[in-house]
Amino acid sequence: MTPNHVHEFMKTIIAYIMTCISVVAAGTNDVQVFTAFNTNTQPGILITLETFTRAGQTNLVRDTRTRGGTLTIRNQTFYHDGVQIGGHTTYPTTSFTYSVAGAPYSMSFQYDASNQLRSALVTSNATILELFTCTNGVFYSKDSAFLQKAASLSASLPQAQGPDATATCRATLHHLEGAKHTWALEHRQMNSAVPTDTDLFGREAYIREKPKCPRGGTYTIGAVEEHPLCSIPGHTF
Numbered sequence: 001m002t003p004n005h006v007h008e009f010m011k012t013i014i015a016y017i018m019t020c021i022s023v024v025a026a027g028t029n030d031v032q033v034f035t036a037f038n039t040n041t042q043p044g045i046l047i048t049l050e051t052f053t054r055a056g057q058t059n060l061v062r063d064t065r066t067r068g069g070t071l072t073i074r075n076q077t078f079y080h081d082g083v084q085i086g087g088h089t090t091y092p093t094t095s096f097t098y099s100v101a102g103a104p105y106s107m108s109f110q111y112d113a114s115n116q117l118r119s120a121l122v123t124s125n126a127t128i129l130e131l132f133t134c135t136n137g138v139f140y141s142k143d144s145a146f147l148q149k150a151a152s153l154s155a156s157l158p159q160a161q162g163p164d165a166t167a168t169c170r171a172t173l174h175h176l177e178g179a180k181h182t183w184a185l186e187h188r189q190m191n192s193a194v195p196t197d198t199d200l201f202g203r204e205a206y207i208r209e210k211p212k213c214p215r216g217g218t219y220t221i222g223a224v225e226e227h228p229l230c231s232i233p234g235h236t237f
């Protein structure tokens with residue numbers, strides 16, 4: 001698929017999403033949201049965990065952490081068929097999207113003319129499997145009726161490309177850096193401090209599971225003041 005085709009694909013999808021948001025009646029909505037709060041993990045930190053299901057299957061998990069009402073980190077993870085396909089992470093000063101390399105489906109993100117994120121798609125052979133709209137960096141699952149309408153359109157769309165390994169690894173390095181900085185901020189660590197895997201990874205930490213390089217490289221987290229490294233040549237921050 002040429003860049004021009006990709007551009008046309010995104011334009012069509014964005015136009016479609018914008019026109020259809022008000023079309024689907026509320027009564028057909030099969031999206032449910034389960035919300036849990038946790039204040040016990042770290043002092044002063046409120047964790048809000050929102051799990052979205054569509055047709056009974058989890059397709060979006062939003063983990064929002066605030067301290068004194070101020071956002072410290074928001075991890076949004078996209079799933080289809082129980083498999084993580086990609087995500088979006090927001091830190092106070094930056095945010096980024098990523099796709100999971102080797103996932104059985106493709107993840108793509110669409111931006112409007114002002115470079116604002118408007119939607120995310122999980123696709124397989126140009127079929128839309130999951131569709132999320134985005135407002136101010138916060139994603140919402142669309143229901144099955146909406147997806148069916150999207151399917152009639154997507155039949156004529158070209159296949160989306162999977163993520164490039166170097167770009168995926170670079171996104172992971174940025175993800176690691178963001179987690180490291182948030183850890184240093186929350187735990188008042190010096191720039192020379194080096195977090196351990198336990199500090200950053202796990203259900204109660206910043207990244208649920210330690211990320212893997214798509215080419216099997218080894219990650220060196222390093223000190224707060226250093227960029228994380230991958231052992232594969234060319235996989236740079």
Ligand SMILES: [Zn+2]
Binds near residue numbers: 169213216230235
């Ligand atoms: Zn790598």
